[in-house]
Amino acid sequence: MDASVIVVGAGPSGLMLAGELRLAGVDVVVLDRLSARTGESRGIGFTIRTMEVFDQRGLLPRFGEIQTSEAGHFGGLPLNLGSLGSAHKSARTVPQSLTEAVLEAWARDLGADIRRGHEFTAYVEDSDGVTVTATGGDTNLRAQYLVGCDGGRSAVRKAAGFDFPGTPATTELFLADIRGADLSDRMTIERTDKGLVMVAQLGGGVHRVIVGERGTKPTGRRTESPVFSEVADAFKRLTGSDISGAEPLWVSAFSDAAHQVTEYRRGRVLLSGDAAHVHLPAGGQGMNTSIQDSVNLGWKLAAVVHGTASPTLLDTYHDERHEVGRRLLANTRAQSLLILGGEEAGPVRDILGELLDHPEVERLLAARVSGLDIRYQVGGGPHPLLGLRMPQLRLIHDNRNTSSSELLRTGRGLLLDLADNAVLRGRAQGWTDRVDVVTPSSQDLGDHHVPPGTAALLIRPDGHVAWAAPGAHSDLQMALARWFGPARRTRKGQ
Template sequence: MDTQVIVVGAGPVGLLLAAELRLGGVATVVLEGLAAPATASRASTLHARTMEFFDQRGLLDELGTPPNDGAGHFGGLPLDLGGLDTRHPGQWKVLQARTEELLAARADALGARIRRGHLVTGLRQHPDHVEVVAQGPTGPVRLRAAYVVGCDGEDSTVRRLAAIDFPGAAANKELLRADVDGIDIPGRRFERFPTGMAVAARRPDGVTRVMVHEFAVRPVPRTGPPAFAEVAAAWARVTGEDIGHGTPLWVNAFDNACRQAARYRQGRVLLAGDAAHRQMPVGGQALNLGLQDAANLGWKLAAQVRGWAPADLLDSYHDERHPVTERVLAGITAQSQLLLGGPEVDGLRAVFAELLTLDGVAHHLARGIAGLDVRYPVGPGDHPLLGSRLPAFELTAGQRTQDVMRLLRTGRGLLLALGGDEARTARPAAELAPWADRVDLVAGRPATGADLAGHDLLVRPDGHVVWADVQGDPRPALRRWFGAPLGH
């Protein structure tokens, strides 16, 4: 083997996956067609669950504290994201170029080899490996690996070469978008006009991002981004304003096509991010959805390559993420109708606006957009945390108090014995010993989150709780998620 895993695509999803694979001890090569990192920022929002995962891996130490805005939306209707049950409520404004820079630095520091200017042109699966051909700066390059993961966007070459079906609905609505310097127009947040909808948001650097949709215009086949003149003309028709004198820094178009790969795994080929699902990037959900794919897949694929994964662990990536994404896509489809529909959806928008004044409804939708409502089917039990993310809390052991999120930075499993005394710790320590090479035991009492006191929690490397009990036996769950114990 030339490497153990090949990741195709050095966008945020591919880079986070490469970092996770290296954290799990797997040799990883990233192949990227572009010769240099992109400077344009398609996405600019990190939601709460992504921020939590970045916190678990220590990435927030490097990212700092980005600007935060709790004023979210559902299909253009105001939705408060600032009151959610998380350490990171709201919408964190980070340009995609910065997210990529952060994740590239982390992947590189952990030892991933990022090869830019390598466009994948061929892929063949064999019983014990995958062979990938890429066109590099000096000619063709042929690499062999145990697995390959396509993180190469909605027009994924890996998905096409692996012949993975990509069913769904074609687009019938389109939004034109541009970052423009040198214009001075009123700020707009999903403002509706007789013939369309417009958004204008000025960044601190003076650049204004504009987005415009015309109700009566249907998408046209595109082989590249639209000309800025097309965006300016649409803006003038909808708003009556002239932005044609501005300097376009970036122009693109996106639509409401909705597709999802039939399988996220086919043999030794896997898909993540936009390669696995295509959706309108409304509310910043597309990027965050893909990053959560990488968080779910990374440790499982590393376990598979390292040889300790249970038989069905890698398949659980599809089993868990496919239904989560299917649900998110349904929500995005609903939002696209509310946001981009013409006068025919005015009644629907009025009903939704009324429903969103109800706390229960608004909270439910806000948790979904933020990614906080995910609960994987991890096994029997009725504990409220089972399958859900581990909440942040302070853990006290003796005279020391530590943040439980820091305990997940190693990318290993975690058994939390929250009884706080030696007698309560001795049993889980003995039960965990055969898995000590891949799961850590930490004992203490919650300084916050007192309702967890006395419980034992088994937490996967991605931060999801897979077993919770009071003086129960964690060994069946350890086998289910962390494989056979040492010596077996």
């Protein structure tokens, strides 16, 4: 084997997966067809859940000063994200180029082998692994598993024959980051009977401009990026303003097409990120969901590679993230109607605007676009946190202040013994090679995120609660075995 895992694609999902695998001690090779990062920044921020995930890996300081906000939107209708009560806010104006640079540096620091200028062309799977063919010097590479993180036009997805059903594009939109244009009076979403214009300030005199004209259904896939004159012409037709004298930093086109693979795993081949789902990039959910796909997959794939868990654990990756992707496409398609629809969508906007005056409705949609409403099926039980992400707990352990997020930075499972229960700790002994057992000397449950009386919480490496006491019907050891594999064998008396 040249590596345990070969990842194709060095975008956010591929780099996050590489880091997660290396954190777990799995050797990984990342292949990317480009010789260097593009510097393009399709995604420009993080949802609250991605901020939590990055905190769980200690990555936030690597981004420097991050501008955050409690303001969000659903299809252009404003949302107050502060009502969700997270320890974090959403991040604004973090360019995807910086995200990729940070994740690549992290993955390389952990020992990931990232090879640029190596284009995946084919693979062959057998009972022991996969043989990957690539150009650029790596004729054939062997690994146990292959993961396609190579975007919406994924070569891995096509080579493996994944079904990719969905709805075709109805509108083409242009995106351009420009410098030197006075757009201070257009910092909003403008709808006209001819289309849509969105303008956002990115800092440093740079603005992001998105333009969509009605009736511009794509006739086919572009093989090259549009030229800036196309953007400027469309902007002038819709607004009457001329931005042709601005300096374009980069220009792209996208559409409202929505597709999702029917399965995220086929044998030894898995898909993550845009290789598995494409949609209108409403609220930056695409990149954020892609990163979270890889956080869900990484620890599971590592456990299977190490032999501590059965390959059936990988089936839970499909079960959990396919449903997340389905809901993602549903909410972005709904937002597409609100954002791109004309007068016919006005009554829907009006009614939804009235509904958002009700706090419970606003919280529901805020949680949806922030990634905080995801609940995995981890086992029956009445405890309200089961399957949800673990809200950050402030703790004192080993005579120092810490938090549940900091305790997850090892990439291992975490059993929080909140009641100092020696019997509970004893039942977890067979898994301490994979799960950290922590008995804090005090804890701040804060804002009632954790129900009073909660005695223990088993948290997966991706930050989701897999078991809780009291309230889970399953036994702790059953939950440990389900998510972390069988207990290790120990000598008698140990």
